[in-house]
Structures are given as C-alpha cells and as structure tokens.
Amino acid sequence: MIPEDHPRYRSLKVRERLARCAREGIVAMEGLAAHGRGEAFDYLLGERTTECARHACRTAAALLVTARHPVISVNGNTAALAAREIGELQRASGAGVEVSLFHRTEERIHRITDLLEEHGVEVLTGEAERLIPLSHDRAWCLREGIGAADVVLVPLEDGDRCAALRSMGKQVIAIDLNPLSRTARMATLTIVDEVTRALPHVTDACGTLGAEECARLIQTMDNTYLLRAAIQEMRERLTHALD
Amino acid sequence: MIPEDHPRYRSLKVRERLARCAREGIVAMEGLAAHGRGEAFDYLLGERTTECARHACRTAAALLVTARHPVISVNGNTAALAAREIGELQRASGAGVEVSLFHRTEERIHRITDLLEEHGVEVLTGEAERLIPLSHDRAWCLREGIGAADVVLVPLEDGDRCAALRSMGKQVIAIDLNPLSRTARMATLTIVDEVTRALPHVTDACGTLGAEECARLIQTMDNTYLLRAAIQEMRERLTHALD
Numbered sequence: 001m002i003p004e005d006h007p008r009y010r011s012l013k014v015r016e017r018l019a020r021c022a023r024e025g026i027v028a029m030e031g032l033a034a035h036g037r038g039e040a041f042d043y044l045l046g047e048r049t050t051e052c053a054r055h056a057c058r059t060a061a062a063l064l065v066t067a068r069h070p071v072i073s074v075n076g077n078t079a080a081l082a083a084r085e086i087g088e089l090q091r092a093s094g095a096g097v098e099v100s101l102f103h104r105t106e107e108r109i110h111r112i113t114d115l116l117e118e119h120g121v122e123v124l125t126g127e128a129e130r131l132i133p134l135s136h137d138r139a140w141c142l143r144e145g146i147g148a149a150d151v152v153l154v155p156l157e158d159g160d161r162c163a164a165l166r167s168m169g170k171q172v173i174a175i176d177l178n179p180l181s182r183t184a185r186m187a188t189l190t191i192v193d194e195v196t197r198a199l200p201h202v203t204d205a206c207g208t209l210g211a212e213e214c215a216r217l218i219q220t221m222d223n224t225y226l227l228r229a230a231i232q233e234m235r236e237r238l239t240h241a242l243d
Numbered sequence: 244m245i246p247e248d249h250p251r252y253r254s255l256k257v258r259e260r261l262a263r264c265a266r267e268g269i270v271a272m273e274g275l276a277a278h279g280r281g282e283a284f285d286y287l288l289g290e291r292t293t294e295c296a297r298h299a300c301r302t303a304a305a306l307l308v309t310a311r312h313p314v315i316s317v318n319g320n321t322a323a324l325a326a327r328e329i330g331e332l333q334r335a336s337g338a339g340v341e342v343s344l345f346h347r348t349e350e351r352i353h354r355i356t357d358l359l360e361e362h363g364v365e366v367l368t369g370e371a372e373r374l375i376p377l378s379h380d381r382a383w384c385l386r387e388g389i390g391a392a393d394v395v396l397v398p399l400e401d402g403d404r405c406a407a408l409r410s411m412g413k414q415v416i417a418i419d420l421n422p423l424s425r426t427a428r429m430a431t432l433t434i435v436d437e438v439t440r441a442l443p444h445v446t447d448a449c450g451t452l453g454a455e456e457c458a459r460l461i462q463t464m465d466n467t468y469l470l471r472a473a474i475q476e477m478r479e480r481l482t483h484a485l486d
Contacts, residue, residue, distance in 0.1 A: 003378045006403060008425075012273075019272030029262045032272060036279020043280075043423060178283070180484045231481055238478045241423045 011039065011047075014081065021080035026111050028103040031077045034156070041177040042194050044234040052229040053193040054201055059221050060153065060173045060189055061093070061205030062214035067151035067171075070095040071124075075102065078155045078195060079112045083119035085199035090121055092206035095153065098124045098145035102158050104137040134164045146170075153202075155195045159183040175199075179230040189223055192230035254282065254290070257324065257439075264323035269354050271346040274320045277399070284420035285437050287477040295472040296436040297444055302464050303396065303416045303432055304336070304448030305457035310394035310414075313338040314367075318345065321398045321438060322355045326362035328442035333364055335449035338396065341367045341388035345401055347380040377407045396445075398438045402426040418442075422473040432466055435473035 006012060018035055021027040049057075064070045072095050074086060079099070090097055099112045113123045130139040131147045138161050141147050152165055155175040159182025165172050166186055174187035175195050184190040191198045209217070261278055264270040292300075307313045315338050317329060322342075333340055342355050356366045373382040374390045381404050384390050395408055398418040402425025408415050409429055417430035418438050427433040434441045452460070 005378065008402070015273050015276045018276065022272050022275075029265060029275060030258075032275035033258055033261075033279035033282070036276035036281070037283040038279075039276065040280040040283030040421065043421065180481075231484060235478050235481050238423075238474045238481070241474055 015039075018077065018080055021076070024111065025108060026115060027076040027080050028101075028108075030103065031075075035077060038156075038177040038194070041179075041234070044237055045177065045192070045230070046233070046237055047194070049193050049197050049201060050230065050233050052226055052233070053191055053198065056189060056191040056226050057193070057198055057201035058205040058209065059217045060191055060202045061209055062217040063151050063171060063173060063189065064089075064093040064095055064153065064202070065206050065209065066211075066214050066218070067095075067149075069149050070151045070153070071146050071149035072097045073100040073146055073152055073154045073157065074098070074112065074116065075100060075156060076108065076112060079115050082155070082196045082199055083116050083121065085196055085203070086116065087120040089153075089199050089203045089206070092203045096124050096145055096149070097121050098142055100141060100146065100154075102138060102161070104140060132161065132164050133167060134160060138164075154183075154187075155199070157183050159186060162186045179227045179234070184227055187223065189221055190226060192226065258282075261320070261323055264319070267354065268351060269358060270319045270323050271344075271351075273346060274318075274323075278320060281399075281420040281437070284422075284477070287480050288420065288435070288473070289476070289480060290437070292436050292440050292444065293473065293476055295469055295476075296434055296441065299432060299434040299469050300436070300441055300444035301448040301452065302460045303434060303445045304452055305460040306394050306414060306416060306432065307332075307336040307338055307396065307445070308449050308452065309454075309457050309461070310338075310392075312392050313394040313396070314389050314392035315340045316343040316389060316395055316397045316400065317341070317355065317359065317364075318343060318399060319351065319355055322358050325398070325439045325442055326359050326364065328439055328446070329359065330363040332396075332442050332446045332449070335446045339367050339388055339392070340364050341385055343384060343389065343397075345381060345404075347383060375404065375407045376410060377403060381407075397426075397430075398442070400426050402429060405429040422470045422477070427470055428466075430466065432464060433470060435470065 018027050099109050116123050124142055124145040126142050128140040131141050132139045151171045153173045162172055162183045163186045171188040174183050174190045175198050176184045179192045261270050342352050359366050367385055367388040369385050371383040374384050375382045394414045396416045405415055405426045406429045414431040416432045417426045418434045418441050419427045422435045
C-alpha cells in the first residue's frame with residue numbers, strides 16, 4: 001500500500017497500476033522502463049499540460065474529426081493507463097480503435113482487448129496482415145483499421161513504427177513526453193504531454209471545434225515549433241528548479 | 244542477444260539485467276520504472292560522470308571515512324546493478340551494509356542479501372524495528388545499522404525516506420540522476436551520476452584522501468552548488484537538442 005500522504009502519491013499509484021498490468025501480461029517489462037523515461041520528462045514539464053500542449057490537443061482533435069478514416073492505435077501501456085479516456089475519445093471523434101503491440105503475442109492482444117472493452121471501447125478485430133513496412137512483429141495491422149486509416153493517433157509509440165506509418169502517407173498524431181525522441185520528431189503532430197492528461201483535452205475539443213476552426217488549426221500546424229516550445233519549457237523549469 | 248557494437252549496448256545490457264532481476268524477485272516492478280526515469284536524466288547528462296559529480300564522489304568518500312558509524316543502505320535496484328561495487332566500497336570505507344526496501348518483504352530481503360553476499364558484501368542482519376519516522380514499511384531498519392548510523396549512503400533512495408533520515412540528525416549521501424528530486428534536495432550531499440559509474444569513484448577516493456583533504460572537502464561542501472551545476476549540464480544539452 002502506498003500511503004496517501006506520500007507527496008508523489010499519484011505518480012506512485014500510476015506506477016503501481018502499470019506494475020500490476022505487467023504481472024497480468026498487459027504491459028511488457030520494457031513498457032515499465034519506457035514509462036519511467038516518460039515520467040522523467042513529465043517532471044521537467046512540471047507534470048501539467050502546457051499551453052502549447054493544449055494547442056496541440058486542439059489541433060489533434062481537428063485532424064481526427066476531419067479525417068476520412070481515423071484510427072487510435074493502442075498498446076499495452078496506453079490500455080493500462082487510459083482505457084476509459086480512449087473510450088471517451090472514441091465516442092467524441094468516431095475513430096476506430098486497434099490494438100497494436102511492439103511485443104506482440106495473441107494472448108496480449110486478447111488481454112488488452114478485454115481490458116479496453118471493459119471500459120466501453122469498441123475494438124476493431126479481424127485477421128491482422130503484414131501491411132506496415134517494418135521487419136518483425138511491428139508490421140502487423142488490420143487492413144480495415146490502421147491499414148486503411150488516413151489519420152492515426154499513436155499514444156506512446158515506437159519511433160520506427162511512427163516513421164513507417166508516415167512513409168505510408170498517413171498523418172500521425174503522437175503523444176510523447178520526450179520532445180527529443182524519434183517519435184516526437186517523425187510525427188505529423190506531437191502532443192508533448194502525459195497521456196491521461198492529454199486525451200481528455202483532445203476529447204473536449206472534438207465536441208466544440210467548428211469546421212472553420214479545424215481548417216485554421218490544420219493549416220497553421222507546425223510540429224517543430226511545438227517541440228521547441230516543449231524543450232523551452234523544460235529548460236526554464238531546469239533554470240528555476242532550485243530557486 | 245544484444246550485439247556488442249550496438250550504440251546503446253551498455254544501456255540495453257543494464258536494462259536486460261534489471262528485467263532478469265525483476266523476474267527473480269530482486270527488483271520490484273516499480274524499480275524498472277524508476278530505472279527508466281534515471282535513464283532519461285542520464286541521457287540529458289550525456290551518460291558520463293561530470294567534473295562536479297567527481298568532486299561530489301570525493302566529498303562522499305570524506306564523509307564515509309571520517310564517520311563514526313557509516314552505513315550503506317541497499318535496495319533492489321542497487322543490488323541488481325552494483326553488488327560488486329558495493330562490496331568494493333564497503334572494503335574501502337569500512338561501512339556497514341543494510342538491505343532497506345521500499346517494497347519490503349522478507350523474501351526480497353533474503354534474495355537481495357544472498358545476491359550481495361555472492362559478490363563479497365558483508366550484510367548486516369538482525370531483527371528490524373520501526374525506527375524511522377515514517378508510515379508504511381519504510382520505517383523499518385536495524386537498530387545497530389541505519390538506526391545507529393551518523394552517515395548513511397543511500398543510492399537510489401525515495402525522497403520521503405531521505406527526509407526522515409535527515410530529521411533523525413543523520414548525514415545522508417544520495418546518488419540520484421535527477422537533480423530536481425526531493426531526494427537530491429533533501430540529502431546532505433548528492434552525487435548526480437549513474438550508480439555503477441559513481442561508486443568506483445567514491446571507492447578510489449576512500450583509499451587516497453588524507454585527513455586534511457577530508458576536512459577541507461567537508462567544510463566546503465555545498466549541495467545546492469552541485470545540483471545547480473548538474474542542472475546547467477542538462478540545460479546545455481537540451482539547448483542543442485534540435486540543432
């Protein structure tokens with residue numbers, strides 16, 4: 001039991017949930033270390049959604065609601081952390097949800113699908129095919145899911161896979177706390193924020209943006225600017241950290 | 244198998260060792276996430292021991308060799324990563340070694356004690372008591388170990404526990420890659436470096452420092468200066484990240 005008076009209670013509870021999901025086979029061991037890396041960058045962001053990240057969330061909503069065939073790609077960490085938030089975003093955006101794993105086994109796919117469905121997510125199912133130009137298991141996806149998508153939201157994605165999806169002509173929205181990562185730099189749009197904080201902002205914006213506002217957000221989208229702004233936030237926080 | 248020419252060979256091998264130790268019950272699942280967090284800060288440091296960290300290692304050695312009753316507090320991650328280095332530091336400094344766990348079970352205490360003993364560490368044993376002013380299992384320690392220590396070296400420690408040890412009037416030396424953490428700020432002295440890189444520097448200094456040099460290092464000790472210097476290294480690295 002983590003004592004509720006611990007100053008890092010929330011962060012420790014999240015870590016505890018991931019550890020439980022690792023024991024249940026939903027989160028990979030490598031996913032635990034990856035989460036820790038994200039936590040460090042979140043620390044530098046001040047564990048809050050910055051103005052720039054909020055703007056990125058609105059732009060992500062604009063891309064999703066104007067897409068022909070939007071799909072949310074969900075891995076073990078995302079399912080463990082944000083199954084409910086994924087369900088809410090699905091209902092607000094009309095996007096399909098596909099389970100897509102770096103460390104892919106049929107058993108993990110089933111467990112994660114069950115977890116998502118328990119939280120009200122409608123999960124795409126079917127026979128996966130090797131459609132993504134990558135070696136190994138990361139090539140697999142559903143023809144009618146990520147295969148047919150024009151816009152893919154990939155929270156917590158691997159950099160290689162992000163690049164491969166881009167090479168297929170898809171627009172990729174990443175949620176990644178590390179603004180230096182290959183994922184963050186390869187994506188069409190990167191939300192530098194923690195996934196459970198970011199998703200509700202995207203969901204809210206899906207319900208409120210008009211067509212003109214969507215067009216304006218997409219026309220003015222500048223990912224390098226967003227990444228530089230996130231790095232600047234981290235630098236400033238480091239500067240005043242010991243004041 | 245990780246190829247030896249992989250640019251991130253060392254980091255990947257370390258992660259592999261931790262995952263193995265997690266399966267064996269030595270490292271807590273939460274310890275994997277904590278390790279990932281350290282990796283992110285180490286990346287920002289350039290994965291090297293800075294000049295300031297080297298100075299902090301010498302000051303740590305001065306505190307240990309002049310202490311009345313120095314104790315090294317070892318948790319699962321430290322044992323998994325640095326059992327050999329802990330043994331070498333123990334022999335050079337004469338410090339006691341006590342196993343002290345955030346996620347405490349008797350079984351983990353025994354496994355970690357066995358691992359340390361296999362690497363030549365003499366581990367303090369006995370009946371633990373709730374001597375540290377904290378809720379939760381973190382209150383437990385040995386009366387003749389951490390309970391009686393005037394200087395405690397705590398690699399990879401929790402911030403709350405660091406603060407509680409300070410409130411007991413002990414000098415606390417932390418090894419922590421995050422210069423913003425509560426541990427880093429609460430400690431008497433913080434070595435901002437990776438634990439397996441830092442420990443051999445402390446060990447070397449234990450064997451070479453004279454009494455005058457020890458007194459000078461302790462008199463001029465300034466933890467805020469050391470943390471600011473580490474932060475400055477990270478800021479510079481962030482500045483050039485997208486160049």
